[in-house]
Amino acid sequence: MSTTLYVERVSPVHRLNPVTKLVALLCLLVVVFAIAQWWVGVGVLLLVIVPAAVASGCGGVLAGFALRLLLPVLAMLVLVQGLTYPGGQTVLWEWGPLALTTEGLLFAATIGARLACLVCASVLLVLTTHPGELMSALTEKGLSPKFSYIISSTLQLIPSFRDRADSILLAQQARGLAVPRNPLRRLGVLMPLLGPLVLGMFTDVEERSTAMEARGFGSTARRTSLVPVPDTTAQRVARWVMPALAAVAIVAPFVWGSR
Amino acid sequence: MSTTTTGQGNANRTRNLALIVIGTLIVLATYLYLVIAQPTELADNASAPAGLIAMAGYLVGAVLIAAGSIHRLSTVTIAMVPVAIALNIVVGQLVVVLALPVYLDSIGTVLISVLAGPAAGVVTGILTNVIWGLILSPSVLPFAVVQVVIGLMAGYAARYGMFRRVWLAPIAGAVTGVVAAMISAPIAAFVFGGVTAPGTGALVGMFQAWGNSLLASTTFQGLLSDPLDKLLSFTVVVLILTALPSRFLQRFPFVREYRVFRRPGVKAA
Structure with missing residues (x-):
């Protein structure tokens, strides 16, 4: 399995500055979570995320991921909240302590639409943005280079x-370690595996940190970027407009009452 | 987050401490608001949006704590963090593949907190969830704050001697698990509607059918699984570390300064 989900394509979405995409993702989530109506999440999904996915040429990959991640959770959500939602009044069907209620189904639809937005929008960001590019763009905007080092290095x-x-x-099996079938007993295999792993990996760290210090890692002087990330005026404006829209979405439910 | 120089000593230390304190306060305020005000879930939604508050409050708090912590770390510690994150992710995934009924996704966080202190644990915790979100599944992102809490608590447990004896560590783990369950319950309730995975979702449904509120149900569900999980994680860590040569352990300044392990003969340093 490769470490990142990044899919290399030539598309307008791939060309966007990573920071713009990140701001768009956060603002989208704020809008979806601020307004407690199921159609907001569905609308954002159909009108923003799906067109962006199609434009990026990653629609198929995204759909595959979204189905695999979302389908089990969404099915369970409808079952659990549809049948046992505590605030349910309008009963459609009843069996013992379980009651299918309209409120429960609406709640499941709202949460489900939000989760679909959360998963699809973030997977789309990861599919269309190379992690290295995202990190250098964020470092240019003032993120501590230590964070970028940790993330890139882990990947x-x-x-x-x-x-x-x-x-x-x-090696442990060669000297007689049996890997049992029973999953609970397999937990016991963790110990002979983790000891040498931890010792080896952390011993390497010391050498690495010496090399890093020799190259000025701890220095906090502001450095220029080796590969500047392209940015446009339109995107700079968009990065101010999107948070403003998100703020409107937070205030709107209070101004217009509940509906 | 910052472009200032760390060489300025005091001014920066104050700023970092302020970030950590404000971040902690925001996390606690978010939790208390969600528990005490009990925002009605969704049916009548004139109240403040609970899901947004849970996500935003926890995220902002976690980011502030991490931003304040990262500047306290030495280069050696920074170089250790990726190893700890990889340990979290690889073991966490292994457990998913083996279909074990626990998560075990914070062994690396606990390990680095014990060896290098709470600040290292905090940075490891939050970045584990960011990277997990980048490479496997974005639905762990809202839970970043839980890993931050685990890192903090494991670090302080080590500092106050809970890893000096093998049997004390599981107790610290169980306590951490209770706190982790309580902190994560509002996210599971208001962001995920109680269903973070099919198995736990069924439990939440069961508690709701018995007449509990959504938040109470996710709290009970968390209390069933988290303490056991953290107890196991802490036990695994203490077993690994006591099996390692003491020369390796005594390399870490945090271990030496607070005598994290009881080792006859090395105390003289």
Whole structure:
């Protein structure tokens, strides 16, 4: 399995500055979570996220991910909240302590639409943005380079971590460690695996940190960017307009009452 | 988050501490508001949006705590954080693949908190969920604050000697699990409608059918699984660490300064 979900394509969505996409994602979520109506989430999903996904050329990949992540949770949500929602009054069907209520179904629809927006919008961001580019754009905007180092370094570390875990497990099996079938007993395999893994990985750290300090990692002088991330005036304006719209969405329910 | 220099000593230390204190207060205020005000869920929605408050309050709080913590870390500690995050993610995934009834997704967070202190645990915790969101599933992102709390509590438990004896660590783990369950309940209730995974969702439904509110149901569900899970994580960590050579452990300044482990013979340093 590759470490990131990034799909390389040439599209207007890929070309956007990563910070613009991140601001758009956050504002979208604020709008969806601020207004407690199921049609807001559905509307955002159909009118914003789906067109953006189609434009980016990652629609199919996104749909696959969204179905795999969302379908089990959404099905369970409708079942649980439809049948046991505490505020339910309009009963459609009843069986013992379970009652199918309109309120419960509406609640499930609202939460479900929000979750669909959360998952689809963030997966779309990850599909269309290279993590390295996102990190350098954020560092240009003032994020501490320490955060970018940790995130980029982890993404590269995970595959080698898996390899090392595999070889340790093989070595332990070679000296007679049995991997039992019973999943609960398999927990016992964790110990002979984790000890050597932790020792090895943390021993490497010291050398790495010496190398980092020798290259001025701790220095806080402001550095120029090696690869500047493209940005346009339109996007700069958009990054101010979108939060303003999100603020309107927060205030709106109070001004117009409940509906 | 910041462009200032760390060489300025005091001014920066005050600012970092202020960030951590404000972040903690925001997290606590969010939790207390959601529990005490009990915003009605959705049917009559004239009240403030509970889901938005839960997400925004926790996220802002967690980010502030992390921003205040990261500048306290030395380069060696920063280099350790990716290893701890990878440990969280790889073991967490392994557990998912083995279909075990626990999460075990915070072993790395606990480990680094014990070796390098709460600040390192906080940074590891929040970035674990950010990276997990980037590479596997974005639905863990709202839970970032829970990992922050685990890092904080594990770090302080180590500082006050809970890892000096093997049997004390599981107790610290169970207590951490109770706090983690309480902090995560509003997210599970107001952001996810009680269903974060099919199995836990069924439990929440059961509690609701018995007449509990949504928030109470997710709290009960969390109290059933989190203390056990954190107890296991802390136990695994203390077992790994006591099996490692003491020369390795005593390399870490935090371990030496607060005598995190009881080791005859090395106390002289």
